[in-house]
Amino acid sequence: MNKDIATPIRTRGILDKYGFSFKKSLGQNFLIDTNILKRIIDFAEIKEDTGAIEIGPGIGALTEQLARSSKKVVAFEIDQRLLPILADTLSPYSNVKIIHQDVLKADVNGVIKEEFNEISDVMVVANLPYYVTTPIIMKLLEEHLPIRGIVVMLQKEVADRISAKPGTKEYGSLSIAIQYYTKAETVMIVPKTVFVPQPNVDSAVIKLTRREKPAVQVKNETFFFQVTRTSFAQRRKTILNNLTSGLPEGKQKKNEIVEALNKLGIDPTRRGETLSLEEFAGLADELYTYFH
Ligand code: SAM
DSSP states (O other): OOOOSOSHHHHHHHHHHHTOOOOGGGTOOEEOOHHHHHHHHHHTTOOTTEEEEEEOOTTSHHHHHHHHHSSEEEEEEOOTTHHHHHHHHTTTOSSEEEEESOGGGSOHHHHHHHHTTTOOEEEEEEEOOGGGHHHHHHHHHHTTOSOSEEEEEEEHHHHHHHTOOTTSTTOSHHHHHHHHHEEEEEEEEEOGGGEESOOSSOEEEEEEEEOSSOSSOOSOHHHHHHHHHHHTSSTTSOHHHHHHHHSTTTTTTHHHHHHHHHHTTOOTTSOGGGOOHHHHHHHHHHHHHHHO
16 A cells, blocks of 8 residues: 555655745645544545545645545645645546546536446535635535535634524534534644644534434524524524614514524524524514515
């Protein structure tokens, strides 16, 4: 077997060979610990017949481990300077395809159809660029991709918000949006020392398992998300105040909002962070008739 890319010595050798300089603006923090990568692969339950989508392969540290354990890897990389490096480091693996594209602009559904047409088990696995963690995860979920789930490294603070439960200070519209589509768990906390260069923040790995059906049924998804976002607009305000000042025509419809809250047995002085997903779903459905 070839030597792992993700060791401090091999990584340094590759970076020196190509005179590569990190771009902070692209969130380039490369992993140099093979054990962490193997644990990521285990959490993702990658099998011989799994198709893996990676975002940001860097110099190929994770891509290599995915190539060894999965059927095929398709990786999106935005930084052109990495393409010749990846062609070199991943040359022993014939089951890897690198797509030079910003993943936020990519037709991921189309790529899955084209590249994984004979594969039924698809996972997204990545050490994400931290400047765009949330937009990337939301794009993958909102596009309803035919995937089993997502296992990604990200900032610990964002992982805490994603998997937060009601009643905690981390719980907010991001927790709701992600838990609506998936079962979310933080599976590993990762020290800064396993990256070059070391990031400024602590990291964690989260596992998002796609639900067959969303966690709650709502009349209108867009309005449900609007209600949840509005409810957290100012965290110290009550649910009633956030909804009246944040929903279009909320002020004129204050009585209706109070009526909806009362009907559901939700005290209007509660704060958004205390409402469960089910309560938000009921509230959005109740308000929907008044606002449409
Ligand atoms: N996977 C490698 C590893 O674990 O060592 C590198 C991870 S590094 C945290 C993030 C990678 O994402 C970098 O290679 C960066 O160039 C790439 N990247 C940043 N923004 C991107 C985007 N919008 N689309 C695709 N790749 C992106």
